[in-house]
Amino acid sequence: MNLIALGINHNTASVEVRERVAFSPDQVVEALQGGVSELPIEEMVLLSTCNRTEIYVIPRSESQPTALVKQLISWLSNYHNLPFTELSEAAYSFETEKAIEHIVKVAAGLDSMVLGEPQIFGQLKSAYAVAVEAGSVGSKLQNLFPKLFSIAKKVRSDTAIGENPVSVAYAAVNLANRIFSDLSNSTVLLVGAGETIELVARHLMDSGITNIIIANRTLSRAKELGEKFSAKAVMLSDIPDELFNADIVITSTGSQLPILGKGAVERAVRARKRRPMLMIDIAVPRDIETQVGDLRDVYLYTIDDLSEIVEVNIQNRRSEISKADEVIASGLERLFQESRSLGVVDVVKEYRQMAETIQNNELRKAQNKISRGENPELVLTQFARSLTNKLIHAPTAKLKQAGALEQADLLVKAREILGLDDEDVIKDLGKSDQENSDEREIDAPIPTTQTLQ
DSSP: OOOEEEEEETTTSOHHHHHHHOOOHHHHHHHHHHHHHHSSEEEEEEEEOSSEEEEEEEEOTTOOHHHHHHHHHHHHHHHHTOOHHHHHHHOEEEEHHHHHHHHHHHHHTTTSSSTTOSHHHHHHHHHHHHHHHHTOOOHHHHHHHHHHHHHHHHHHHHSOTTOSOOSHHHHHHHHHHHHOSOGGGOEEEEEOOSHHHHHHHHHHHHTTOOEEEEEESSHHHHHHHHHHHTOEEEEGGGHHHHHTTOSEEEEOOOOSSOSBOHHHHHHHHHHTTTOOEEEEEOOSSOSBOGGGGGSTTEEEEEHHHHHHHHHHHHHHHHTTHHHHHHHHHHHHHHHHHHHHHHHHHHHHHHHHHHHHHHHHHHHHHHHHHHHTTOOHHHHHHHHHHHHHHHHHHHHHHHHHHHHHTTOHHHHHHHHHHHTTTOHHHHHHHTSOHHHHHHHHHHHSOOOOHHHHO
8 A cells, every 4th residue: 555654753853843743633624634635645644642743644646755755744844834844854754564564553552652551542543533524534544544453452452562550640540459449439639730640630530530639739720620520629728628538649749848747647547547548649859758658557659669660560561562563563464465465356357357358349340340241260360369469469568678678587477477387277278178168067066957947
């Protein structure tokens, strides 16, 4: 398949460049429709996340890959008002089978900043669905993308590339899952309202937790975040009133001094009647006094504890890369074999149509001659000679050209394709019509009453 993938990502461009090249959700449909109409392409899918922007296109038949890549970069630079040179230096591109392999690795999380992260698979599926809705996807990408998603899904199911948390936020929630048998009944107090706490809240929601309290220095920010997760918003000063309700406390603020001391936590534990409390401090400097860890029924973990877990899990994921590569290689080989088989079918179909056109033209000429009273035997001889000459004209011309250019390998392949070295083919060609007819009768199934009717 003639496919081109072009983009920038966290490995090739700074966050400033990635931000400027990113497409907002409101821009995507317009960009897809504009790209298909303005560029020499037939189909287009656009993926835009915080870490990458990529375009997957099917070029028109007359498009040259190198020229099209430059046109795609130029289109991107014009759309986002970026210097062509700056974008060109950060861009990468892949063609045909390499482009297909790249898309699978992106979908499987092998090309992500966080190895094996699952979000990219959903983001790519969403990008494809938007392109279908926008009308920028035709039969080629519509046939390809579901197969690529299937391979990426198999990577997830057959390897551990996406298992075990490799972000501090996810590690915190995963730790809570290991300590509490049923998180759905737990109450969580989140202290802070930055990106890390937002990510923690998202993971908590995915784990089935619905009772969340968000405490922040600025109440408006706590309410803004609380609306996203149906969480209660309070001020930092309200923490003592909320602490005894919390089974899990996760903190991540920018405070230079601890927010939770031993005395406040001790009072909360007494009010809880010794029910255990998990406290995870992922702030630097720390939000929770170290002495809190000495309290009975309190399990305190710090950023260092989680970082050790994350590092071990990253190594475990890396050990799965070779398995993931094998799954992808196997899946792509089947896909490419299927594609090549379809290509052969198309060639055979076109060749047969050409032969039938020649045959019909020559037969019509012969029939006209016979209808004018010419000798049928002579007409048939001329028909056979003319039909043969026209059928072998193109192959003969190419064989002569190959001989003149001393392309011995092509001549060998031609003998194989034409069956010149196949004794069975030659023997069959030498048989009379009667012999071939007899063999067909011998091989034919015994007729039944139904077939004779």
